[in-house]
Amino acid sequence: xxxNYWTSSHATNWILDRRKLQEAxxxxxxxxxxxTLTKIxxxxxxxxxxxxxxxxxxxxxxxxxxFKRFYTKHSIRLTDPSLVAATCIYLACKVEECPQHIxxxxxxxxxxxxxxxxxDYDTSSVAEFEFYLLEELEFYLIVxxxxxxxxxxxxxxxxxxxxxQTAWFVIxxxxxxxxxxxxxxxxxxxxxxxxxxxxxxENRIKDGSSSGSAxxxxxxxxMLHEANLSSSSPMxxxxxxxxxxxxxxxxxxxxxxxxxxxxxxxxxxxxxxQWFAELNVDMEEIIEITQEILSLYDIWRDYNEESVPAMxxxxxxxxxxxxxxxxxxxxxxxxxxLQVTCSVDGREVEPxxxxxxxxxxxxxxxxxxxxxxxxxxxxxxxxxxxxxxxxSGTGSIPSSSSPSTNQKxxxxxxxxx
Amino acid sequence: MSMTEYKAKRDSCRQRLQSKxxxxxxxxxxxxxxxxxAKLKDKxxxxxxxxxxxxxxxxxxxxxxxxxxxxxxxxxxxCRELHHANIVGLTExxxxxxxxxxxxxxxxxxxxxxxxxxxxxxxxxxxxxxxSFLWQLLNGVAYLHANWVMHRDLKxxxxxVTAGGVVKIGDLGLARLFYKPLQPLFNGDKVVVTIxxxxxxxxxxxxxxxxxxxxxxxGCIFAELITLRPIFKGxxxxxxxxxxxxxxxxxxxKIFEILGSPTKDRWPTVDEQxxxxxxxxFRQYPNALRGIYQSWPYKSExxxxxxxxxxxxxxSRRITADEALNHPYFQxxxxxxxxxxxxxxxxxxxxxITHEDKDMKIANTVQRTHPVPTVKDExxxxxxxxxxxx
Numbered sequence: 001x002x003x004n005y006w007t008s009s010h011a012t013n014w015i016l017d018r019r020k021l022q023e024a025x026x027x028x029x030x031x032x033x034x035x036t037l038t039k040i041x042x043x044x045x046x047x048x049x050x051x052x053x054x055x056x057x058x059x060x061x062x063x064x065x066x067f068k069r070f071y072t073k074h075s076i077r078l079t080d081p082s083l084v085a086a087t088c089i090y091l092a093c094k095v096e097e098c099p100q101h102i103x104x105x106x107x108x109x110x111x112x113x114x115x116x117x118x119x120d121y122d123t124s125s126v127a128e129f130e131f132y133l134l135e136e137l138e139f140y141l142i143v144x145x146x147x148x149x150x151x152x153x154x155x156x157x158x159x160x161x162x163x164x165q166t167a168w169f170v171i172x173x174x175x176x177x178x179x180x181x182x183x184x185x186x187x188x189x190x191x192x193x194x195x196x197x198x199x200x201x202e203n204r205i206k207d208g209s210s211s212g213s214a215x216x217x218x219x220x221x222x223m224l225h226e227a228n229l230s231s232s233s234p235m236x237x238x239x240x241x242x243x244x245x246x247x248x249x250x251x252x253x254x255x256x257x258x259x260x261x262x263x264x265x266x267x268x269x270x271x272x273x274q275w276f277a278e279l280n281v282d283m284e285e286i287i288e289i290t291q292e293i294l295s296l297y298d299i300w301r302d303y304n305e306e307s308v309p310a311m312x313x314x315x316x317x318x319x320x321x322x323x324x325x326x327x328x329x330x331x332x333x334x335x336x337x338l339q340v341t342c343s344v345d346g347r348e349v350e351p352x353x354x355x356x357x358x359x360x361x362x363x364x365x366x367x368x369x370x371x372x373x374x375x376x377x378x379x380x381x382x383x384x385x386x387x388x389x390x391x392s393g394t395g396s397i398p399s400s401s402s403p404s405t406n407q408k409x410x411x412x413x414x415x416x417x
Numbered sequence: 418m419s420m421t422e423y424k425a426k427r428d429s430c431r432q433r434l435q436s437k438x439x440x441x442x443x444x445x446x447x448x449x450x451x452x453x454x455a456k457l458k459d460k461x462x463x464x465x466x467x468x469x470x471x472x473x474x475x476x477x478x479x480x481x482x483x484x485x486x487x488x489x490x491x492x493x494x495x496c497r498e499l500h501h502a503n504i505v506g507l508t509e510x511x512x513x514x515x516x517x518x519x520x521x522x523x524x525x526x527x528x529x530x531x532x533x534x535x536x537x538x539x540x541x542x543x544x545x546x547x548x549s550f551l552w553q554l555l556n557g558v559a560y561l562h563a564n565w566v567m568h569r570d571l572k573x574x575x576x577x578v579t580a581g582g583v584v585k586i587g588d589l590g591l592a593r594l595f596y597k598p599l600q601p602l603f604n605g606d607k608v609v610v611t612i613x614x615x616x617x618x619x620x621x622x623x624x625x626x627x628x629x630x631x632x633x634x635x636g637c638i639f640a641e642l643i644t645l646r647p648i649f650k651g652x653x654x655x656x657x658x659x660x661x662x663x664x665x666x667x668x669x670x671k672i673f674e675i676l677g678s679p680t681k682d683r684w685p686t687v688d689e690q691x692x693x694x695x696x697x698x699f700r701q702y703p704n705a706l707r708g709i710y711q712s713w714p715y716k717s718e719x720x721x722x723x724x725x726x727x728x729x730x731x732x733s734r735r736i737t738a739d740e741a742l743n744h745p746y747f748q749x750x751x752x753x754x755x756x757x758x759x760x761x762x763x764x765x766x767x768x769x770i771t772h773e774d775k776d777m778k779i780a781n782t783v784q785r786t787h788p789v790p791t792v793k794d795e796x797x798x799x800x801x802x803x804x805x806x807x
Binding site: 004007008009074078079080083090091094095097098099102123124125126127128129130131132134135139140141142148 | 564
């Protein structure tokens with residue numbers, strides 16, 4: 001366990017696949033879109049409570065993992081994330097051996113949420129909920145974090161302090177994504193290093209110099225740092241695209257050779273490439289994690305903390321987003337086959353069929369996307385449309401890859417806003 | 418937002434403990450709560466369990482939620498991850514009646530009971546059995562230490578033994594991870610390890626103690642298995658206020674009388690211990706361990722070497738669990754085995770249980786008016802233990 005991640009409950013029970021995560025958000029997605037949901041969750045990870053209590057990063061990280069594990073089983077809509085969050089913090093403090101009095105946690109929670117709906121719970125309701133939380137966590141409480149691996153790797157690589165710091169901040173940010181539910185911690189720390197590596201070479205390309213300068217590492221370091229301290233500031237805005245492009249191209253080549261060659265202060269990229277190449281790890285997975293983290297920065301770009309409470313209220317009180325067309329239920333489903341019936345404009349569409357000219361009522365489609373949603377709890381896909389036109393779109397409903405079920409399903413196409 | 422719907426959903430799918438297990442009787446109680454013997458209702462299953470019910474917090478007569486105790490939290494977190502033949506196995510955790518119920522595999526005996534029985538009968542524990550106990554105990558502790566877990570309360574009562582003679586280390590309520598702790602270990606719990614088994618560095622107030630404290634305790638247990646009485650039976654100086662830890666003069670005295678004074682030669686950093694000044698109050702003693710050992714029933718030279726290596730003053734020189742497992746003592750006949758009772762006429766009595774409280778309803782508050790005498794209640798009255806703060 002503690003010495004061996006591979007035999008821990010974290011590795012054997014709590015590394016999930018994407019389908020499981022998709023199922024988990026299904027219910028909430030009837031009410032809000034995925035970006036909004038991500039922002040809502042981000043708001044809870046990001047609350048000042050951790051800062052107020054001066055917690056060590058590891059305690060906050062453990063609490064966030066508990067929170068995320070809880071929400072792989074339940075919807076935000078039917079639960080109260082503020083109670084879940086408070087209880088996660090309370091429990092994480094005990095497990096990480098820096099216990100805080102429950103009353104202290106509650107008063108800090110009240111202060112942190114004073115202007116955001118308040119925190120209307122007392123000791124016994126947090127303590128009662130702790131029982132539910134323990135059960136949801138299946139009593140597996142020990143969580144591994146990428147920080148420990150990062151430090152070991154940094155030592156091995158003789159990584160400069162500033163780069164270690166930057167990688168550390170990238171790991172902090174990674175807790176706002178689902179990577180901690182999907183990948184082993186050491187892979188996340190490698191991805192963080194990979195990002196640092198790419199940042200350096202990007203910087204050098206932009207600079208048009210391969211010699212590097214003393215300031216190199218620090219330019220990005222300070223950018224990341226700034227972004228980290230104030231979450232509402234745009235992240236990596238001005239370099240997001242070339243970085244993405246580079247990462248995507250690396251991912252498609254399936255080769256570890258990403259970072260540009262060159263001698264620079266801080267990270268020696270030739271060494272790094274060599275180092276990554278010699279690692280016996282799945283490079284594709286590292287790139288997946290990298291992309292996951294970078295896509296967070298995309299969402300972050302238009303994240304505005306102040307607007308989130310309204311989103312939460314909407315999620316809690318709103319009726320389900322009105323479907324563009326009435327769902328049609330098909331009764332003659334063959335057993336064992338996933339029945340996805342989507343009606344668009346009165347016409348049934350089959351899974352996998354190209355939808356052209358999806359007509360929606362004016363005003364309902366805000367973006368050039370529609371989402372195909374089924375109640376089978378197995379499939380939930382966003383269909384990207386080719387045109388940016390509000391009233392028409394072309395996309396395909398992904399064919400069913402679901403192992404389930406003979407369950408009858410209702411499919412609807414709903415506007416994605 | 419009361420989460421009524423969520424709670425109703427969860428409550429409806431929770432299986433009641435007593436619909437799954439038959440409670441066969443009550444085993445013992447402690448500060449944490451009560452332990453029951455149980456078996457599955459399934460007739461084909463003969464496997465036995467020990468269910469540890471943590472006492473619920475009380476406000477008047479009404480049980481309330483006040484948060485899971487640090488000790489229960491540790492025990493759940495660690496037992497859920499640890500899987501080893503010599504660590505008591507946790508089958509499941511059930512929550513009901515505002516209490517935590519940890520379901521453990523059942524062990525018929527424990528070292529305290531075995532030592533007590535032999536003391537009463539005035540006969541020694543066979544050398545093979547002692548060596549097997551010790552070897553398995555070290556094996557379990559080596560696993561704990563390899564996983565960065567310190568037990569911190571090793572003593573005969575916490576070392577369980579199955580009817581098949583297999584050692585199971587129990588009660589991890591004081592155990593904790595020591596890999597890069599966020600705070601010095603001393604900040605967490607001011608007092609660890611029951612007084613008679615407490616290592617000298619702890620008695621001298623060390624802030625950064627190590628896993629070597631567990632080895633000291635094993636040394637004490639080893640000696641107790643041979644002589645059937647605690648080797649360092651000091652009087653515990655009671656805690657007067659929570660902020661200060663009292664100086665354990667009597668306990669140190671008992672240790673010095675047998676092992677001699679802790680000189681700078683034997684323990685180079687002894688003068689850096691916070692309570693070093695207190696040592697000037699003692700007179701000088703020579704090391705008498707070897708002589709005392711000669712008066713014990715088993716006179717293996719290697720056994721004596723191993724014992725003194727475990728009772729080394731300097732924690733950094735004290736033998737580790739891994740080193741101890743490779744000690745020549747275990748190469749000598751009789752060699753240790755997995756069934757510590759194999760080929761021995763033990764005739765050990767079975768664990769006593771009482772047949773009241775089969776519905777697990779007796780709470781500690783009720784118990785005060787209707788005392789339930791049990792084996793552990795009697796013996797724990799005489800024996801010191803650690804009170805774990807909630």
